[in-house]
Amino acid sequence: MRLVIASCSVDYSGRLDAHLPRATRVLMLKADGSVLVHSDGGSYKPLNWMTAPARLSVSDPDDQEREEGVSAVWQVHSTKTEDRLVIRLYEVISDVSQDLGVDPGLTKDGVESHLQELLAEQIEVLGPGYRLVRREYPTAIGPVDIMAKDAQGHSVAVEIKRVGGIDGVEQLSRYLELLGRDPLLAPVQGVFAAQTIKPQARVLAEDRGIRCVVLDYDAMRGMDDAESRLF
The missing domain is CATH 3.40.1350.10 (Trna Endonuclease; Chain: A, domain 1)
Structure with a gap:
C-alpha cells in the first residue's frame, strides 16, 4: 500500500470524462494496481479511481505543465479498457509505502x-x-x-x-x-x-x-x- 498526500489535479477519460481541479488530496495506490483519489470528506467513497487491473507510469511534465508548477505526471491505464486516469502532481507533502501482508478477510458479527x-x-x-x-x-x-x-x-x-x-x-x-x-x-x-x-x-x-x-x-x-x- 502506498499513500501519497499531494497537491494535484486529476483527469479521467474513458466511459466518461471527469476533471478535478488542483487541491490537496490523498492518493491511494494498492498492490493490485488500483488507484483511488480521496478528499477529506465524502466518507469512504473516493472522488475518482481506477480499478484493477491497471498500470501506472510516471513521466516528467511538458513545458506548459512545468510552467503551471506541475512536478510529475502519473498516468494510470486500465489493462482491460481504454480508460485512463491522469494525475498531475504539484507538491508532494507525504509519500509512505507499507506492505500490509495478506488480509484474513472480514468476520461478520451478528450473522x-x-x-x-x-x-x-x-x-x-x-x-x-x-x-x-x-x-x-x-x-x-x-x-x-x-x-x-x-x-x-x-x-x-x-x-x-x-x-x-x-x-x-x-x-x-x-x-x-x-x-x-x-x-x-x-x-x-x-x-x-x-x-x-x-x-x-x-x-x-x-x-x-x-x-x-x-x-x-x-x-x-x-x-x-x-x-x-x-x-
Missing part, C-alpha cells in the same frame, strides 16, 4: 450462525421449559436451524434469520410440512426467530400458526442488560 449458536445455548429465550434437541436438524430438504422441545414435550422447529422476511417463513413452512409427517415428531410447532421481523413476514407467519420471536442479540451475548434500560 445467522452466531444467532443460532447463542439461541442454542440460551434456548430458554423461547420460553420457560424449552430444551435443545439439536442444532442443524437434518431433513430431506435441508437442515432446520434448531430443533427443540417445549415444556409440554412438543417438537418445535426454529428457523433463525438476522432479518426475517417472507422467504424465511416459506422456508420454515416447508420444514414443518415435512417434519409433520414423522409420527415420532408430530405435531411440530414452528418458531420464526430473528433480530428484525418484517411486518409482512409476521402476518404470514401468524396466519400459518408460526410464532414469531424477536432476538435481542446484544442482550444474548451479554453486551446489554434489557432490564436496566429506561426505555
Whole structure:
C-alpha cells in the first residue's frame, strides 16, 4: 500500500470524462494496481479511481505543465479498457509505502450462525421449559436451524434469520410440512426467530400458526442488560 498526500489535479477519460481541479488530496495506490483519489470528506467513497487491473507510469511534465508548477505526471491505464486516469502532481507533502501482508478477510458479527449458536445455548429465550434437541436438524430438504422441545414435550422447529422476511417463513413452512409427517415428531410447532421481523413476514407467519420471536442479540451475548434500560 502506498499513500501519497499531494497537491494535484486529476483527469479521467474513458466511459466518461471527469476533471478535478488542483487541491490537496490523498492518493491511494494498492498492490493490485488500483488507484483511488480521496478528499477529506465524502466518507469512504473516493472522488475518482481506477480499478484493477491497471498500470501506472510516471513521466516528467511538458513545458506548459512545468510552467503551471506541475512536478510529475502519473498516468494510470486500465489493462482491460481504454480508460485512463491522469494525475498531475504539484507538491508532494507525504509519500509512505507499507506492505500490509495478506488480509484474513472480514468476520461478520451478528450473522445467522452466531444467532443460532447463542439461541442454542440460551434456548430458554423461547420460553420457560424449552430444551435443545439439536442444532442443524437434518431433513430431506435441508437442515432446520434448531430443533427443540417445549415444556409440554412438543417438537418445535426454529428457523433463525438476522432479518426475517417472507422467504424465511416459506422456508420454515416447508420444514414443518415435512417434519409433520414423522409420527415420532408430530405435531411440530414452528418458531420464526430473528433480530428484525418484517411486518409482512409476521402476518404470514401468524396466519400459518408460526410464532414469531424477536432476538435481542446484544442482550444474548451479554453486551446489554434489557432490564436496566429506561426505555
